[in-house]
Amino acid sequence: MRRFSLIAVPYIWLLVLFLVPFVIVLKISLSDYAISIPPYIPQFDPDSGIGALLAKLDFENFVWLTEDDLYWKAYLSSLKIAVISTFLTLLVGYPMAYAMARAPQEWRASLMMLVILPFWTSFLIRVYAWMGILSKEGFLNQFLIWTGVISEPLTILNTNTAVYIGIVYTYLPFMILPIYAALERLDESLIEAAEDLGCSRLTAFWLVTIPLSKTGIIAGCFLVFIPVLGEFVIPSLLGGSDTLMIGKVLWEEFFSNQDWPVASAVAVVLLLLLIIPIVLFQRNQQKQEEAEQ
Amino acid sequence: MKRMSWFNTVSLTLGFAFLYVPMLILVIYSFNESKLVTVWAGFSTKWYGELIQNEAFLNAAWVTIKVAVMSSTIATVLGTMAAYVLVRGGRFMGRTLFSGMIYAPLVMPEVITGLSLLLLFIGIGLDRGVLTIVLAHTTFSMCYVSVVVSSRLVTFDKSLEEAALDLGCSASEAFRLVTLPIIAPAVISGWLLAFTLSLDDLVIASFTSGPAATTLPIKIYSAVRLGVSPEINALSTLMIAVVTIGVISASLVNKRQVVRQQREEKAAERS
Incomplete structure (x- = not known):
């Protein structure tokens, strides 16, 4: 039990404050710009399945970077x-x-x-x-x-x-x-x-x-x-x-x-x-x- | 003792001049009477006086110190735990991911760390202020602490811990009575490193701070973007002085400890 918490505390800290933020960056990089607060339209609806999610992937911002x-x-x-x-x-x-x-x-x-x-x-x-x-x-x-x-x-x-x-x-x-x-x-x-x-x-x-x-x-x-x-x-x-x-x-x-x-x-x-x-x-x-x- | 060749002497002299002359100039011009930082108009300490009366700087300094103390303390606890887990923890699920997450922040550009944390804080609706800066600073500095502490843990003899366990210590007693005293110097240098990293950080703090909390580097950055000012020179001089005194006294303490340890080891060998 003690070993578990020894591992879990720093692990969870890094998951929440290091890994999750990256997933968010990745997610927002695939969303559209909008004049609102926060200034983007979320691309993923958590209720729809993975299939719908992949179909909606939008690389517009990356295309923009190359253009x-x-x-x-x-x-x-x-x-x-x-x-x-x-x-x-x-x-x-x-x-x-x-x-x-x-x-x-x-x-x-x-x-x-x-x-x-x-x-x-x-x-x-x-x-x-x-x-x-x-x-x-x-x-x-x-x-x-x-x-x-x-x-x-x-x-x-x-x-x-x-x-x-x-x-x-x-x-x-x-x-x-x-x-x-x-x-x-x-x-x-x-x-x-x-x-x-x-x-x-x-x-x-x-x-x-x-x-x-x-x-x-x-x-x-x-x-x-x-x-x-x-x-x-x-x-x-x-x-x-x-x-x-x-x-x-x-x-x-x-x-x-x-x-x-x-x-x-x-x-x-x-x-x-x-x-x-x-x-x-x-x-x-x-x-x-x-x-x- | 052999003499150094002229080439080595020259490169050391020039190299250290390059490292130290800019700071020396900064310090000298903080005592300049004139508002123009490039014209010497006589000795004066008036910029230090103005600095003490500048409330915005004092407030920012207070926030910075609060953030640094809190984040480096939490980071030291978490980083030491992480180091212990990595060196002594054996195998567990997701170990590779864990060590990856420990080393990645060390090489991550600050702009990316800052941006990603800000997006997280906004995503979960956390208001930006002292708390968010502390969370951000803790996250990257715990990784530095864990690298420093684990390099000490690797070199020290595991059998000492095992002996304590055999002699009836519980795991936490063995850690407190045997492991911690031995790794203490590394834990302290980890804390110091975390503390300075937090004091120093501009980029991550800019992303994660709100209007309610401004740190000293943010304040300095917005002031120096407008150009060089004698007040900033005075502030820089104070910061350089604090760091220099800190580093030199830390190294003297460390040196004394090493000498004492060597003496004890010799005594132990003799008996």
Whole structure:
């Protein structure tokens, strides 16, 4: 009996507050828009049977998503931004993780703490910090003009460049930590052996260090890529009106246009897009666990 | 001890500068006299004074803390239960679905979680307010708690529990007297994680809050959309200070505990 309630309480909580809401999203994505409260016409009459239910299935909202340029452009542009920013985060994160793993043992805990600390600080505040830096009269422009690199202030805020900077900045800890974990375990004698056998340091790095930290790199990339795909705060604060990201489109569809059925359909498609990277990520994690055993 | 190569030193210096300079600038400019956030006009703490008098922010902060305390506490209980079930529960009907529901919210885009919960609350006719934000925050943060706690449960020796049971403890006594003290650090870090996630959340709270309850991130978001303001800088500085003190003291406590544990283990080995 006790075991039953131990299982049942969290189980039922998640069923009601996680699974059922998804079914509702799916259901509303198949309903028609209406000017009423709530703003949709329920598609399913619970009294009619499954047959009637299937016959009435209406993919109108999904057809609409393919017909209107905005949506598939937003999906493509989210994918593009997510791929590029994941790559940039890797470029910044890998050398840091590498240097941390090579740092003297007694420093490592403190360095680790320095990486984690920003993660505990409010995401919103970390994004906001860049608004003051990147704006036209901002710190970066003042600095660049003062050093004489540029004479006219650059427009960075409200462009995709600002979005990339914001993403690399906020997601950097997610990239560093798994790579650091992989590099720290790496046996240094392997690199020495490679060097003894005639590899240059660079070739040894390329042929030994990179392959052995592969699981960390993959994990870090997915940990950045997956949440960035649905990101809302960064494109909305740092991006411009031409920054298209699906999280932002969904938000506007819901809050500004009040079109719940289309917002739900956007959510369903975003989820379908995410399934592939999530499955790949899980497989990578499993492989890593097996390798550790 | 070997010296670090110049390349590693440079990449660490640049990397940490990148992580910390933006926040440093934010903190420095919160003490700026001028209303213009980009022009330095002398030291002043007047924005902190204005902040304390801003009732809208204070109310929002109070709602946020209430929500965070309630949701992280419920999430810790539920998440610990879920972790225990997943690691020790053996087989039961729908186990795969259960572990799927634990891991899915971790990778779910916030906009989708928020949207789906809002549609649920409207569907069952629940008025949006503090309660709905607490329900929403509990749901996603219990999953984080359960991941943290189960990673601790996996590594700890099951035979200790079995010994307690053999010595006549009931299952709940064994849990209270043996398991809980051992996993306590993980439970506490789970609570802290849930608490910060709740404090920090903008997107899910925006979907699930009503006009009656506004949280601090929602308030900050609507203020910063209009641009940078010294008052928000002051508020951010306070939040950064709280987090920094919290994280550093938590890690010091943790470190002391580890040292004590090692000492006890050594003593136990000797005797």
